[in-house]
Amino acid sequence: MPGSPLPTSSTVPPEGRSAAAPSGHGRSGPRTGPVLATASLCQLLVALDASIVNIALPSMGDSLGFADGALPWVVNAYALAFGGLLLLGGRVADLVGHRRALLAGLALFGITSVLGGFAQTPAQLITARAGQGVAAALLAPLSLTLIMVTFAEGAARARALGVWSMVTAAGSAMGVLLGGVLTDLLDWRWVFFVNVPLVLLAGVLAVRAITTARPERTGRLDLVGAVLGTGAMCALVYGLMETDRHPWTSARTLVTLGAAVLVGIAFLVWEARFASAPIVRLGVLRARTAWTASLIVTLIGAAMLVGFYFCSLHLQNVLHYGPLAAGAAFLPFCAGVMAGSMAAGRLSTRFGARATLAGGLLLAGLGMLWFSGLGVDSGYLTAFLGPCIVTSTGVGICMVANTAMGTSGVAPHEAGLVSGLLNAGRQCGGSIGLAVLSSLAVAATRDAEHTGQQPLAALAAGYDRAFVVTAALLAVAALIAVLFVPAPAPKPSARG
Incomplete structure (x- = not known):
C-alpha cells in the first residue's frame, strides 16, 4: 500500500536486495556510505554527459568534418538511446541483479567513452554517443534503485535522495563549465576521456558496496513488451x-x-x-503516490531542461557571454539546488510531503516568472542571480520531495521499475517541454520583430515567453501536488 514501510530484510526478495537492505526499524545497513557514493557517481556520469559535449560541438565539427545538419546528432544520439531505453534499463536491473547490471552499464559507458575520444569519423563519434546513451539508460534508474533498496523510508532516505537530486541538477550545470574548460585547455576529445576515471572509481565502489552479484531467482524478460x-x-x-x-x-x-x-x-x-x-506492471500505477510522482516529475523535467536551455541562450545570445562565462554563471544554480535538496528532508518531516512538494514547485515557478523579466540590458547581479537562486532552491526541494513520495512503499523487487518510470517521466518531460516551448519562443520572437523591435530585444521576448509558460507548468504541478499527494497521517495525541 502507498505510504506503508518497506518490508523487513527477512521478507525482501533476493533480487531486490543490494548492499544491506533496510530493516523495518528505519536503519540502514553498514555500507550505506559506499552505496550512496556509487549511486551518486553513476548519476553524475549520466548528468554530465547530457551537457558536457555541447560547448565542444564546433570543435568536433571542424575536426571530423561533419556535414551540414549532422552535428546535432552528437547530442541527439545520446538523448534518443537514453530516453528510448529507460524503461527497459530499469527492469533489466531488477531481473539480472543490481551489481551485475551496474558493472555492465559502467563497462559500456567506459568503453564507449574511450571510443568517442578516439573517433576519427562522424559516424564513429555518433555511434559512441549512442552507446553512452544505452549505458545511461541502465545507470540512471539503477542509481535511484540502489537508494530505494538500501535506505529505509524516512529521514535516511530523504538525505540520500537529497544528495542524488543535487548531483542530478548540479551535474548538468557543471557539464557546461567542464566541457568549456576541457575543450579550451586540452582538446574536445577530453570530454570523453574524463569519464574513464569516474567509471573506474564507480566500479571499485560498486564491487565493495553492492554485495549481491545476482538474484537467487530470475524472471523472464518480456521481449515483446521491451520492443x-x-x-x-x-x-x-x-x-x-x-x-x-x-x-x-x-x-x-x-x-x-x-x-x-x-x-x-x-x-x-x-x-x-x-x-x-x-516489463511494466501497470498495477504499480494504481498507487496514488506512483502516478502522481510520475506526472509531477514530467512537469519538473520540462521546467528544468527548458529553464536551463533558455537561460544559457539568453546569456550567450543576448548578453554575449562566452561559453566559459555562461557556464560559470550557473554555479549559483548548483548552490541553490544543494541548499534545497538538503532542506527538503527537514521540511518534509515538519510540514509533510504535500506542503513541501507544493511549496518547492511554487518557489521554482516564481523564479521562472522572475526570469521572464530578462532583457537586453539586464545585468547578472541585478537580474539573473536572484531568480537563479530562487529557482534552483525550489527545484532542489521539489525534486527530493517528489522522489521520496513516489518511491514510498515500493516493493524492493520493483524498485528498478519505479526508478525507470520516474527517470522516463523526467526525460520525456524535458524532450516535450523543450520542443513545445522552443516553438513558442520562436513564434514570440517573430511577433516581436513584426512590431518593430530590434533583433536582440525580439530574441529576449521569445525567451521571456518560454519562462512564463514554464512558470505556469510548475504552478500546474503544484496544484496536482495539493490535490493528489496524500496528506500526512495525524500524529497520535499524547495521553497524560
Whole structure:
C-alpha cells in the first residue's frame, strides 16, 4: 500500500536486495556510505554527459568534418538511446541483479567513452554517443534503485535522495563549465576521456558496496513488451527532437508522433492483457503516490531542461557571454539546488510531503516568472542571480520531495521499475517541454520583430515567453501536488 514501510530484510526478495537492505526499524545497513557514493557517481556520469559535449560541438565539427545538419546528432544520439531505453534499463536491473547490471552499464559507458575520444569519423563519434546513451539508460534508474533498496523510508532516505537530486541538477550545470574548460585547455576529445576515471572509481565502489552479484531467482524478460516500449519511447523522443527542423504540422512529424502513440497503445494493451511477466506492471500505477510522482516529475523535467536551455541562450545570445562565462554563471544554480535538496528532508518531516512538494514547485515557478523579466540590458547581479537562486532552491526541494513520495512503499523487487518510470517521466518531460516551448519562443520572437523591435530585444521576448509558460507548468504541478499527494497521517495525541 502507498505510504506503508518497506518490508523487513527477512521478507525482501533476493533480487531486490543490494548492499544491506533496510530493516523495518528505519536503519540502514553498514555500507550505506559506499552505496550512496556509487549511486551518486553513476548519476553524475549520466548528468554530465547530457551537457558536457555541447560547448565542444564546433570543435568536433571542424575536426571530423561533419556535414551540414549532422552535428546535432552528437547530442541527439545520446538523448534518443537514453530516453528510448529507460524503461527497459530499469527492469533489466531488477531481473539480472543490481551489481551485475551496474558493472555492465559502467563497462559500456567506459568503453564507449574511450571510443568517442578516439573517433576519427562522424559516424564513429555518433555511434559512441549512442552507446553512452544505452549505458545511461541502465545507470540512471539503477542509481535511484540502489537508494530505494538500501535506505529505509524516512529521514535516511530523504538525505540520500537529497544528495542524488543535487548531483542530478548540479551535474548538468557543471557539464557546461567542464566541457568549456576541457575543450579550451586540452582538446574536445577530453570530454570523453574524463569519464574513464569516474567509471573506474564507480566500479571499485560498486564491487565493495553492492554485495549481491545476482538474484537467487530470475524472471523472464518480456521481449515483446521491451520492443514495443522501446519503440514507442524512441519514436516519441525522435519526433520531438526533429521539430526544430520539421514543423509540428509537417507529415514527417505527424507520422512519427502518431506512430509513437499507436505503438504506445499497443504496449499498454500487451502489458495489461497478454504479458506473463510484464516489463511494466501497470498495477504499480494504481498507487496514488506512483502516478502522481510520475506526472509531477514530467512537469519538473520540462521546467528544468527548458529553464536551463533558455537561460544559457539568453546569456550567450543576448548578453554575449562566452561559453566559459555562461557556464560559470550557473554555479549559483548548483548552490541553490544543494541548499534545497538538503532542506527538503527537514521540511518534509515538519510540514509533510504535500506542503513541501507544493511549496518547492511554487518557489521554482516564481523564479521562472522572475526570469521572464530578462532583457537586453539586464545585468547578472541585478537580474539573473536572484531568480537563479530562487529557482534552483525550489527545484532542489521539489525534486527530493517528489522522489521520496513516489518511491514510498515500493516493493524492493520493483524498485528498478519505479526508478525507470520516474527517470522516463523526467526525460520525456524535458524532450516535450523543450520542443513545445522552443516553438513558442520562436513564434514570440517573430511577433516581436513584426512590431518593430530590434533583433536582440525580439530574441529576449521569445525567451521571456518560454519562462512564463514554464512558470505556469510548475504552478500546474503544484496544484496536482495539493490535490493528489496524500496528506500526512495525524500524529497520535499524547495521553497524560
